[in-house]
Amino acid sequence: MMQQITSAQAVILAINSFALGGLLFLLSAGFSLIFGLMRIPNLMHGAFFMLGAYFGVSLLDWGVNFWVTALLSGLAMAVIGGIIERFLLRRLEGQVLPQVLLTLGFAFIIADVCLMIWTGDPWQPSPPQNLRGAVQAMGMFFPLYRLVVLAVAVAVAIALWILVDWTRLGAMIRAGVDDPAIARVCGIKVSQLFTIVFCLGAALAAFAGVMGAPFLSVYPGLDFEMLPLALIVVILGGTGSLLGALVGSFILGFLYNFGQAMFPDLAYVILFLPMLLILVLRPQGLFGRVVP
Amino acid sequence: MSSETVSGWRRSAAIAVALVLLGTLPLWVGNTYYINIASQILLFAVFALALNVLVGYAGLVSLGHAGLFAIAGYTAALLLQMGYGHLAANSAAVVVTLAASAIFAVLALRSTGIGFLMITLALGQIVWGIAYRWASLTGGDNGINVTTRPAPFGLSLASAPSFYFACLVVFLLALGSMILFVRSPFGASLRGTRDQARRMTALGYDVWLIRFAAIIFSGFWTGISGLLFIYYNQFISPQVAALTASAEVLLMVISGGTATLLGPIAGAVIVVVMKNVVSAYIERWNLVLGVIFIVIITFMPEGLIPGTVRLWRWSWSTLNSRWNGTPEKPAQEDASKEPMPKVPT
Numbered sequence: 001m002m003q004q005i006t007s008a009q010a011v012i013l014a015i016n017s018f019a020l021g022g023l024l025f026l027l028s029a030g031f032s033l034i035f036g037l038m039r040i041p042n043l044m045h046g047a048f049f050m051l052g053a054y055f056g057v058s059l060l061d062w063g064v065n066f067w068v069t070a071l072l073s074g075l076a077m078a079v080i081g082g083i084i085e086r087f088l089l090r091r092l093e094g095q096v097l098p099q100v101l102l103t104l105g106f107a108f109i110i111a112d113v114c115l116m117i118w119t120g121d122p123w124q125p126s127p128p129q130n131l132r133g134a135v136q137a138m139g140m141f142f143p144l145y146r147l148v149v150l151a152v153a154v155a156v157a158i159a160l161w162i163l164v165d166w167t168r169l170g171a172m173i174r175a176g177v178d179d180p181a182i183a184r185v186c187g188i189k190v191s192q193l194f195t196i197v198f199c200l201g202a203a204l205a206a207f208a209g210v211m212g213a214p215f216l217s218v219y220p221g222l223d224f225e226m227l228p229l230a231l232i233v234v235i236l237g238g239t240g241s242l243l244g245a246l247v248g249s250f251i252l253g254f255l256y257n258f259g260q261a262m263f264p265d266l267a268y269v270i271l272f273l274p275m276l277l278i279l280v281l282r283p284q285g286l287f288g289r290v291v292p
Numbered sequence: 293m294s295s296e297t298v299s300g301w302r303r304s305a306a307i308a309v310a311l312v313l314l315g316t317l318p319l320w321v322g323n324t325y326y327i328n329i330a331s332q333i334l335l336f337a338v339f340a341l342a343l344n345v346l347v348g349y350a351g352l353v354s355l356g357h358a359g360l361f362a363i364a365g366y367t368a369a370l371l372l373q374m375g376y377g378h379l380a381a382n383s384a385a386v387v388v389t390l391a392a393s394a395i396f397a398v399l400a401l402r403s404t405g406i407g408f409l410m411i412t413l414a415l416g417q418i419v420w421g422i423a424y425r426w427a428s429l430t431g432g433d434n435g436i437n438v439t440t441r442p443a444p445f446g447l448s449l450a451s452a453p454s455f456y457f458a459c460l461v462v463f464l465l466a467l468g469s470m471i472l473f474v475r476s477p478f479g480a481s482l483r484g485t486r487d488q489a490r491r492m493t494a495l496g497y498d499v500w501l502i503r504f505a506a507i508i509f510s511g512f513w514t515g516i517s518g519l520l521f522i523y524y525n526q527f528i529s530p531q532v533a534a535l536t537a538s539a540e541v542l543l544m545v546i547s548g549g550t551a552t553l554l555g556p557i558a559g560a561v562i563v564v565v566m567k568n569v570v571s572a573y574i575e576r577w578n579l580v581l582g583v584i585f586i587v588i589i590t591f592m593p594e595g596l597i598p599g600t601v602r603l604w605r606w607s608w609s610t611l612n613s614r615w616n617g618t619p620e621k622p623a624q625e626d627a628s629k630e631p632m633p634k635v636p637t
Contacts, residue, residue: 041406043413088590096406097353098589101546104539105585112579224535228417231410265428268421275414276399283402 005261012142013257019146019215021253022153026208027226028233028245029160030201036240037177038194040089041096043103045205046227047110052077052206053218054114057123066128070210074203081202085195107223115220122219149211156204157246164242173197177240232275238288247286314460318453327452328524333564334459335520338466340544340556342513345470347542348551349479350506351486353409355538356396356416360511362533363419364389364518369436369528370429378442386515393511397504404489416538423530435529438522449523459520466513470553473509482506483551536578540567543581547588 005013031045055073060066084106092098126132127145134141164170175183176190183190209218216222233252237244251274259270278285318327339361346352367388371381400411423430430436441449449455473479484492485499492499522528531537540563548559570580592599 035406035410039406041409088586092589096409097347097546100353100355100409101542101585102589105582105589108536108539108578108582108585112576112582116576224417228414231414235410235414265426266422268425269418272414272418272421279399279402279411 003262003264005258009261013261014254015142015146017254017257018250019143019149019253020256021250022150023208023212023216024229024233024249024252025153025246026156026204026211028230028249029156029242030204031230032234032237032240032242032245033197034201035234036238037173038197039094040198041100041103042198042201043100043227044084044107044110045201045230046223046225047107048077048081048202048205049209049212049226050218050223051080051110051114052209053213053216053222054118054123054209055206056210056213057118057125057218060125066210070207073210074207077206078199078203082195082199085198089198090191090195107227111220111223118218120220122217123213124217125213127214145214149215152211153249157242160242169193169196229271232271235275235285236278238285241285241287244285244287318456324452327456329564329568331452331456331459331524332568333560334456334463335517335524336541336544336564337557337560338463338513338520339517339541340548340560341466341470341553342510342517343541344545344550344556345473345482345506345510345513347545348555349474349482349486350503352400352404352503352506353542354400354412354510355409355535355542356400356412356414356419357510357514357541358533358535358537359416359419360389360393360396360514361518361521361537361541362423362528362530363392364515365522365528365532366423366430366436368519369438369522372438372440373436378440382442382519385519386512389511389515389518390508393508393514394504396511397507401500401503401507413535413538416533416535420530420533420535423533430530433530435527438526438528441523441526455524459524462516462520466516467553467557469513474553478502478505536581539585540581543584547584 027045027049031042034040034042034045052073055076056069059069059072064072088102089099092102131145131148134143135147136142162170164173172183172188173193175186176188176193180190229252233245233248236248236251237246252271255271255274256267259267263270317330321327321330339357343354343357346354346357364385368381368385371384372378376384396412396415399415400408403411424432426432427434441455443449444458447454449458481492481497481502484497485502489499492502518532521532544559544563545556546559547562548555548557566580566584567577570577574580588599591603
């Protein structure tokens with residue numbers, strides 16, 4: 001059942017893999033922050049991605065500029081995520097099972113509401129006018145839009161790295177995670193910070209949804225297809241590690257595209273293999289710290 | 293007569309009445325549709341009891357149990373399709389499910405708390421992925437038909453009442469094994485690992501092994517309920533392995549109250565009845581499921597049944613004091629002080 005691929009195909013697949021990896025990073029960076037730093041099992045992350053993508057579909061339909069759409073969709077999801085965190089999740093701090101049920105409940109509601117509003121048909125918005133087509137280099141054509149997605153993801157990765165590792169806000173977030181009680185004593189408003197992190201994660205997921213819509217298309221069930229991918233990325237890279245999320249995303253991007261081309265029947269299952277390996281060999285993840 | 297023997301006598305009487313009612317159900321219900329719903333409730337009660345071993349007694353929340361349920365169903369359905377007999381197909385399905393449970397356990401027990409939950413979710417999605425995408429093996433979205441029901445000891449299970457009795461027997465066996473399990477030293481040590489894993493280790497218990505055994509035990513009954521399901525439906529599709537299915541069973545366990553024997557059974561009744569009623573009127577079962585989750589978490593953290601009783605008493609006493617002008621005794625709040633089992637993070 002294995003399909004042969006030529007080297008020219010392999011190059012295109014590699015480009016697609018990098019683009020998908022970038023998209024997965026946008027999705028899972030927020031998930032990694034929420035799951036790794038705040039210890040919240042946010043099972044609506046896939047739903048944020050899908051709802052963001054649907055917002056994008058509607059906004060683009062009304063003729064809004066693509067980049068404005070992506071930002072607006074992220075902003076809307078930040079507000080929705082912020083409200084859920086501030087008024088419902090906050091009260092369940094430290095209780096895993098209720099948090100799971102609440103986020104799962106919202107994921108189901110969002111999925112059903114999306115089905116009601118945007119129907120069961122898939123939507124595939126087109127990328128911005130000037131990014132369609134392909135660039136030619138070394139006698140080969142590269143799809144321009146996917147390269148742009150990759151560039152955006154790398155830019156976001158650098159921005160997040162600077163935010164978490166080099167700014168005062170990042171230092172406060174890390175302090176709030178390591179020892180919330182002492183951080184509070186030092187005058188850091190930990191719960192406020194956590195709301196900010198949650199909003200950021202939700203916004204990134206929705207942003208990723210809009211960026212991914214032109215090549216993944218948006219359809220019912222996308223949410224629970226993306227959620228496990230974010231999960232694998234985080235298990236692969238190590239919880240709370242942005243570098244881990246970046247590396248994990250690219251590993252997954254390559255596995256998905258090459259798996260799809262070579263073993264079409266098993267492509268989805270192949271995605272989980274590195275996760276199983278990591279769990280057995282290095283449960284803390286590639287770049288994870290061992291929590292005492 | 294001391295009060296203890298009275299309550300013991302009442303208890304036995306209640307059990308006897310329940311058994312008689314369950315045993316004669318097809319006679320007084322009559323309608324095939326309702327007998328089938330009763331069969332559904334029983335088979336899902338077995339599933340919920342199995343999950344409750346982990347969620348309630350081990351403090352390990354699994355979101356991949358629909359995967360094990362589907363593995364049993366698919367294995368049997370595939371073997372039946374290839375022409376094997378019922379006995380061979382079912383035995384093989386149980387063996388495969390036990391092996392899968394062992395793999396689930398080895399991987400998921402690398403972690404507890406959120407980690408356990410996330411890993412089981414991913415494992416469940418793998419099963420769904422195989423069922424949905426590996427179309428050459430599993431038929432993909434078209435699923436697999438199971439054309440016949442077995443006839444154990446020459447008794448045909450083709451009719452609704454006979455299948456109901458088969459479900460009842462399996463259900464009673466499962467319940468009996470659960471009663472034995474809860475009272476056994478194994479059950480006690482499992483509760484110990486849930487509440488005080490470190491102390492259990494210090495006392496010389498192998499916490500990992502106890503949890504492993506619990507997952508295998510839970511996996512066994514999950515597989516059995518999966519087999520009942522394919523014979524009930526005579527069809528299996530990837531929908532069975534979806535995350536929604538895992539969430540539904542979790543709702544059964546939680547709505548009835550975790551770490552009790554009757555809770556998951558009551559939860560199965562509530563969810564199956566509600567699903568059938570809701571689906572008859574609107575298509576939005578997932579929406580309803582989500583809303584129930586949020587309502588439970590927000591208003592009744594102790595479970596649907598104790599929570600409803602508490603809210604009912606509270607509203608009743610409030611109304612009484614309004615009408616009579618005399619303050620009634622305050623609503624019983626102690627029930628709410630027992631939240632869901634705390635899962636170590």
